[in-house]
Amino acid sequence: xxxxxxxxxxxxxxxxxxxxxxxxxxxxxxxxxxxxxxxxxxxxxxxxxxxxxxxxxxxxxxxxxxxxxxxxxxxxxxxxxxxxxxxxxxxxxxxxxxxxxxxxxxxxxxxxxxxxxxxxxxxxxxxxxxxxxxxxxxxxxxxxxxxxxxxxxxxxxxxxxxxxxxxxxxxxxxxxxxxxxxxxxxxxxxxxxxxxxxxxxxxxxxxxxxxxxxxxxxxxxxxxxxxxxxxxxxxxxxxxxxxxxxxxxxxxxxxxxxxxxxxxxxxxxxxxxxxxxxxxxxxxxxxxxxxxxxxxxxxxxxxxxxxxxxxxxxxxxxxxxxxxxxxxxxxxxxxxxxxxxxxxxxxxxxxxxxxxxxxxxxxxxxxxxxxxx
Numbered sequence: 001x002x003x004x005x006x007x008x009x010x011x012x013x014x015x016x017x018x019x020x021x022x023x024x025x026x027x028x029x030x031x032x033x034x035x036x037x038x039x040x041x042x043x044x045x046x047x048x049x050x051x052x053x054x055x056x057x058x059x060x061x062x063x064x065x066x067x068x069x070x071x072x073x074x075x076x077x078x079x080x081x082x083x084x085x086x087x088x089x090x091x092x093x094x095x096x097x098x099x100x101x102x103x104x105x106x107x108x109x110x111x112x113x114x115x116x117x118x119x120x121x122x123x124x125x126x127x128x129x130x131x132x133x134x135x136x137x138x139x140x141x142x143x144x145x146x147x148x149x150x151x152x153x154x155x156x157x158x159x160x161x162x163x164x165x166x167x168x169x170x171x172x173x174x175x176x177x178x179x180x181x182x183x184x185x186x187x188x189x190x191x192x193x194x195x196x197x198x199x200x201x202x203x204x205x206x207x208x209x210x211x212x213x214x215x216x217x218x219x220x221x222x223x224x225x226x227x228x229x230x231x232x233x234x235x236x237x238x239x240x241x242x243x244x245x246x247x248x249x250x251x252x253x254x255x256x257x258x259x260x261x262x263x264x265x266x267x268x269x270x271x272x273x274x275x276x277x278x279x280x281x282x283x284x285x286x287x288x289x290x291x292x293x294x295x296x297x298x299x300x301x302x303x304x305x306x307x308x309x310x311x312x313x314x315x316x317x318x319x320x321x322x323x324x325x326x327x328x329x330x331x332x333x334x335x336x337x338x339x340x341x342x343x344x345x346x347x348x349x350x351x352x353x354x355x356x357x358x359x360x361x362x363x364x365x366x367x368x369x370x371x372x373x
Contacts, residue, residue, distance in 0.1 A: 035124070035175040038199035043181070046194035051252040053304045054190060054226065055319065056244035057293055059234070059271040060327060060343035064243040067232070099368040101315060101323050105158075108305025109210055111260070111298060112159045113166035116143055116213045119174045119200055126219040132173060135266070136217055137284030139291055143169040145353035146292060150373035154362045158300040158307045158320065167299070174200055187223035187230055193263050194251050201256045213298055214261040215291065224265055234265040234272075245272035248294045250303045260302050262294040275328045275344040279356035289347045292359045293321040320363040324370035348372055 058064040118139055120132060129135040146152055147167040156162040176196050180188045197214045206212065218224060218234075225233035225241070233241040247263040267273060267286035278285035297319040300307045309315040315323055328346035347360040350372050361370035 035177045036199050036203045037177045038195045042199040042202065043191075043195045045198050045253050045255060046191050046251075049194055049251045049253055051258075051303075052190070052194070052249065053251075054247050054249035055297065055301070055304060056226075056232075056247045057290060057321070057325065059242055059245045060345070061239065061242045061271040063240055064271075067243050099365075100311060101309070101363055102365045102368060103158075103300075103307045103309045103318075103320060103323075103363065104311075105307055106305050106310070108301070108303050110159050110300065110306055111210050111213070111302055112161040113163075114168070114211050114213050114260075114299070115207075116167070116169045116215055116295070117174060117200070117206060118143075118169065119176055119196065119214060119216045120219075121176045121178055121196060121216060122219055122222070123175055124177070126221075128220040135219055136264075136287045137280065139215070139217065139264075139287060140169050140171065140173070142284075142288045142291065142352075142357065143167075143295070145355050145357070146295070146359070149350075149352035151292075151350055151352060151359065151362075153373065154364050154371050155296055155299050155320075157364065157366050167295075174204065176200065182228065187225045187233060187235065188218065189225055189228050190247075190249070190263075191228075193224070193261065194259075197251075197259055197261045198253055198256060201259065208257045208259050210258070210260070210302065212260065213295070214259065215294075216261060216263055218263070218265045220266040220268075222265065224263055234263075236269040236271060242271060246290045246294050248298045248302075260298055262291075262298060264291060264294070270342060273344060274358050275330075275346050278358040279349065280358070285347070285358040286345070288357055289345055289359055293325060296362050297321045321360065323363040324361045326360065326370075 058067070123130065123132070123135065126135070147169065148165060152167055153162065176199065178192070178196055180186050180192050182189070193216055196216055200206065200214065201208055223233055223235040223237065225231070225235070231241055232243050234244055234246070235242045245267060246265065248261070249263070250258065250260050252258050267290045268283045272290065273282055273286040274289045276282050301319050307320065309318045309323070326346045328344045330342050330344065345360070347358040350357055350359050352359070361372045364371040
């Protein structure tokens, strides 16, 4: 087992002076077991999967704004997701008693407890970074701290459970070697991601259903698109199609059953990164913030049929993370548009299990506001 050390620094304002407090945090990183290589059988199962649902986190890009904020850009293929935009309009009596940001329950399944499994794709062959730490930071450590924090309890009101330590992370990273169907160097598609997840479940004999979440991390430079048409993508190298940063979804396979997963492309890019000067550096902060967003939404709306905002008042189809994914414009909005304009995600400084992070708040029906506890 390798032992890595990070230096965490916290700035504190006291008596007019800025004080810097630094602490070295020891991160244990387990060696990655023999890699999983998806087979033709895994691909076949993905191509014949049923009840496929995806819900994306929009990027801070012109292409995403042109898409008018739709989240997976309509892909609720099981027919059980949101109705067409313009569906439910609040009556006057509803406006009197309902806050517009409150999400509504639509009767679907929820994730009351779960183990998250972290899948890293093509790490060994990537030319930019060669370890989990240099590519993404410490997603496992972040999820462990999140599961032991006050922040995770914002979801209690939606999941119908309140016990501590019910969302955990597997300590063993899973490496996958995979060439996209479109060929080397081409974008992955959602079917490729489902192929990868199916291969991992089958090869490792892992449980599926509503107590397992599979997070698929993509290396820098790897694009991912919702379909083989490549029109709606995570694609920093192709701005015209760059509309989302990450995604969570679910799928039914004939052999291994119902699977929940998230797609976690490399987040330290313009359009997806968190603001600079966070407690752990932009790479870790950006990775953790988006991972948190997708984890909360997987718990509260795993199949697109549970908690989401049904009112067409500017929040239609938004989940509890979407409503609180705030932006920071640099320079300020009056300077937009312009070549110097950069839009960052602007998450909160939070303490999770005693460690400092940047992570966005989540919408709380109980508080009628974005909350961190």
